[in-house]
Amino acid sequence: MVGGGQLARMTQPAAIALGVRLAVLTGRPDDAAAQVVPATTIADETSLDDLRAFAKQCDVVTFDHEQVPPSHLRALEAAGVVVRPGPQALLHAQDKGVMRARLKAAGIPCPRHRIVSDADAVAAFAAELTTAASPAQAGDRTGLTTAVVLKTTRGGYDGKGVWIARSESEAVEPFLANVPVLAEELVDFRRELAAVVARTPSGQAVAYPIVESVQQQGICVEVVAPAPGLPRQLALEAQQVALAIATELDVVGVLAVELFETRDSHLLVNELAMRPHNTAHWTIDGAVTSQFENHLRAVLDLPLGSPATVAPFTVMVNVFGGDQPDVYSAYRHCLTNDPDLKIHWYGKAVRPGRKVGHVTAVGDDVDDLRNRARNAAGYLQRNADE
């Protein structure tokens, strides 16, 4: 696995149970996965030479992030390394422009979008979006006719590389990085959902239940599985969209599809990730087979495990660092307070706003689970108040 963050770290327990020898390539010896995986290589994940050397010990190379340059992946594959997901699939999780074009061509429902080259083009796109509703006011240079979402096509994550522009002056910054910019309509959504599937090279696939993903500033903070009150037809449609994308792009491993549930009960694809994903961390405690186990099974071309839930509901809440680096007493308190809660700690130094762990509550009463998980995560984050 290239990348040694918490995703690689959480893959290790699955590898241990399966009897799979996990090797990790990462930049620093104190990275989350390096602490728990003996076969860790400390090297540069963006260096083709380092990737080549690392791959020599591996039957299959996979990833815990999307940051490896596509050209390196193609070079590895050309040299006979088994790369899963393959570079052609992974490109759609690396480049939002490529992704949007491909999904649109495949008839997958997406927000209206366009590659734009400058603020004027953003204004024109906004004007088009509003044509039907109210004609653009020519000459108004301060406001766009409607808010537009701007995204750098490459390199963004966790809310970085995404802007909401309501005026032309707000539509300037995205172009400074010299990366193509994608403009999208600002979707009026009821909530965000995620559809996570796993797929093998031979095309076997499993779909986890559709979850509700609560985001703040573009960062996932809470996941409820399955999404409460989601009509069965919409849940099926979301699974089918994810399975269709996995097949269309020939994804191998876990594919996470972030979706908008619109106020008029339609689905629109927001983002793709081709690796274990935050919206499926709940599967460690709440599903028969975790996403990490199914990712390993998939990339190793082993039969997939059941994605069924073990209880009616699971709620996962991310833990972000607070002001206080020492959280031990807060940690003890959480264990004391709720013996049914599952804590997952990533072994990272606690810094304000940094994702340092997550907690999961599994059971019948979704409100109770949500309260318990939020309380624990909030306590761990606000430990400075003690």
Place this chain on the structure above:
Amino acid sequence: MVGGGQLARMTQPAAIALGVRLAVLTGRPDDAAAQVVPATTIADETSLDDLRAFAKQCDVVTFDHEQVPPSHLRALEAAGVVVRPGPQALLHAQDKGVMRARLKAAGIPCPRHRIVSDADAVAAFAAELTTAASPAQAGDRTGLTTAVVLKTTRGGYDGKGVWIARSESEAVEPFLANVPVLAEELVDFRRELAAVVARTPSGQAVAYPIVESVQQQGICVEVVAPAPGLPRQLALEAQQVALAIATELDVVGVLAVELFETRDSHLLVNELAMRPHNTAHWTIDGAVTSQFENHLRAVLDLPLGSPATVAPFTVMVNVFGGDQPDVYSAYRHCLTNDPDLKIHWYGKAVRPGRKVGHVTAVGDDVDDLRNRARNAAGYLQRNADE
């Protein structure tokens, strides 16, 4: 953790989630835990110097077996090392004579027993056992009046160091090892049960549900949790016995109490283990908190997690090596055949009769679970027949 077998290996996933840095001392770099724990020291677990050096990096020292000499443990403790369970507690899992004497004094129900010095003493003990039923026949040197169980007080495990003697000639071998020998009545039991508890230094304790343990030649082959059809009163009594022993001996960590359920529905203590135990491997998949997590929490003096089950029944079946060292195709078959089954592989070379893994099935219908787990384990073991 001293010892690098499958128990230490299965402790690593719990340590990863808790954010605990697990270090292991073991003899060989290919030991089950050495493969998955970066902080592994390869040294001699029976050398006091090696133990001392290893302990320097640890906040707490614990064990995956009972083979460390008691004198070494006392020396470590005297040198200020925190050893959990402590030497005085652990001694009762290391010496069956000490254990029997202490449990008897504490009023814990045990089989009738006696330390014996030779075959004549075994015959006398047998005669006493049968006094009530039918007087011993003086001068009969070929048969004992009743079968007697003989155990070396130290060093036995998995059926080794245990004999059933039906004649005086069968009562000779146990004395050859020059270790004190314990004679016990052969209990007419309905089945074997196990009561597993975890206890912290401050005395907090949790009790897992009582399980049925199926043994063949003194080796656990199958565990059903909870024990089907066990009367509630007997289950409570078994938990109380285990909790009483944990308190009486000041055990810290997991304590497993193997019990006989007699045909007249009484409980008798058979063996003790003070470490994660084969009869609680089911807790990884079938309980809110695994025995491995609770062992870590206990020895680190953290609050314990819930021992509640996640489903009505869990069946665990051990996988023993067969004639064929390469089990990959059998492994694939098992994953294909039963996507709900959980496989746990220990990373050990497959040799006939060697415990190389276990499988777990979790659900509602105990007969179905037993069939599925037995089928998978049997298939993995008999893979030579393919």
